[in-house]
Amino acid sequence: MHELGVVIEVVNVVEKFARENEVEEIDTVVLQIGELSSMIPKYIREVYPAAVDGTLLEGSKLEIEILTANGRCQACGTVFPLVKNEGVCPTCGSSDCEMLCGREFYIKEIRCF
Amino acid sequence: MSEFRILEIKQSVFADNDKQAEELRKELKKEKTFLLNLMSSPGSGKTTTLTKTIAALKDEMKIGVMEADIDSDVDAHTISETGAKVIQLHTGGMCHLDADMTKQGILGLGTEEIDLAILENVGNLVCPAEFDTGSSKNAMILSVPEGDDKPLKYPLMFTICDVLLVNKIDVMEYFDFDLKACEERAKKLNPNIKVIPISAKTGEGIEEWAQWLREQVKKWKEA
Numbered sequence: 001m002h003e004l005g006v007v008i009e010v011v012n013v014v015e016k017f018a019r020e021n022e023v024e025e026i027d028t029v030v031l032q033i034g035e036l037s038s039m040i041p042k043y044i045r046e047v048y049p050a051a052v053d054g055t056l057l058e059g060s061k062l063e064i065e066i067l068t069a070n071g072r073c074q075a076c077g078t079v080f081p082l083v084k085n086e087g088v089c090p091t092c093g094s095s096d097c098e099m100l101c102g103r104e105f106y107i108k109e110i111r112c113f
Numbered sequence: 114m115s116e117f118r119i120l121e122i123k124q125s126v127f128a129d130n131d132k133q134a135e136e137l138r139k140e141l142k143k144e145k146t147f148l149l150n151l152m153s154s155p156g157s158g159k160t161t162t163l164t165k166t167i168a169a170l171k172d173e174m175k176i177g178v179m180e181a182d183i184d185s186d187v188d189a190h191t192i193s194e195t196g197a198k199v200i201q202l203h204t205g206g207m208c209h210l211d212a213d214m215t216k217q218g219i220l221g222l223g224t225e226e227i228d229l230a231i232l233e234n235v236g237n238l239v240c241p242a243e244f245d246t247g248s249s250k251n252a253m254i255l256s257v258p259e260g261d262d263k264p265l266k267y268p269l270m271f272t273i274c275d276v277l278l279v280n281k282i283d284v285m286e287y288f289d290f291d292l293k294a295c296e297e298r299a300k301k302l303n304p305n306i307k308v309i310p311i312s313a314k315t316g317e318g319i320e321e322w323a324q325w326l327r328e329q330v331k332k333w334k335e336a
């Protein structure tokens with residue numbers, strides 16, 4: 001379960017940010033995860049309570065937004081969503097494509113008091 | 114209680130680590146210490162390959178090893194028998210090493226003593242791919258019994274590696290492993306990846322690998 005290590009990193013970054021911005025209580029943490037990131041949202045949700053235990057984030061809600069992975073066809077230049085098309089260009093059928101995005105793992109924002 | 118607010122962070126989770134890794138790389142460059150980050154699944158042959166690598170290079174350069182893999186008390190002992198300097202990193206059950214832990218390890222080894230530092234990373238192909246350790250080059254080992262379709266399952270790892278060692282080729286005939294297909298899959302993900310078939314058991318291919326390392330260490334010290 002490699003998500004735990006990464007979620008602990010999330011907690012570190014958010015705690016640091018919260019301290020710098022004099023936040024006392026965090027209601028929700030919002031993450032953005034690329035469709036092709038190696039982080040699986042289900043597992044992130046599962047380890048979250050353990051990772052935030054005893055930190056400023058304890059008791060906060062977790063929201064995850066999924067970012068579409070897009071690729072550009074090397075043959076014809078079409079930009080298309082990779083997962084929906086299973087990596088095959090919908091215009092010309094080539095499977096030679098360059099990934100433009102989809103591996104992101106961002107902390108988007110926190111909602112707090 | 115103050116009012117409800119939304120504070121934008123918009124930070125990649127890996128940003129802090131990436132920054133520390135970049136700093137460590139710069140320091141290592143200044144110290145003329147080359148750092149190899151060696152990754153694989155558990156049991157692919159990292160420790161065995163390391164002992165062969167050290168034997169091939171120890172008369173030409175000073176080598177230090179940082180052991181981070183689970184089970185590595187044994188590994189550290191095995192490596193120490195080669196005569197190389199070895200230290201044990203305590204990852205506290207983490208699934209990867211980050212730049213900060215690597216830096217602690219480097220301080221433990223002491224750069225003034227070391228030309229080639231090698232990190233035996235935690236045995237897994239997912240998390241170590243996400244965390245830059247500050248290494249000069251990344252290498253991964255894929256062993257024959259794991260199958261030639263691994264590049265399809267762990268694309269990121271193949272993207273970030275400079276070298277792919279295909280280990281245990283001595284048992285190739287017992288497995289349905291297509292070396293050419295494996296190489297093609299790896300090259301599709303990363304056209305610059307160098308593929309070296311080896312057997313850490315028989316020593317086949319170790320010289321080509323040692324030669325690659327020799328050249329990299331030399332380049333690192335020059336520029």
Ligand SMILES: Nc1nc2c(ncn2[C@@H]2O[C@H](COP(=O)(O)OP(=O)(O)O)[C@@H](O)[C@H]2O)c(=O)[nH]1
Nearest residue numbers: 155156157158159160161280281284312313314
């Ligand atoms: N047949 C064969 N076995 C190997 C080879 N390299 C390593 N092994 C065996 O694979 C097992 C795991 O090797 P080890 O170096 O401990 O892997 P690590 O977990 O990646 O450090 C050991 O039993 C080794 O003897 C090889 O080239 N051929």
Ligand SMILES: [Mg+2]
Nearest residue numbers: 159160182188
């Ligand atoms: Mg080992």
Ligand SMILES: [Zn+2]
Nearest residue numbers: 073076089092
């Ligand atoms: Zn196309």
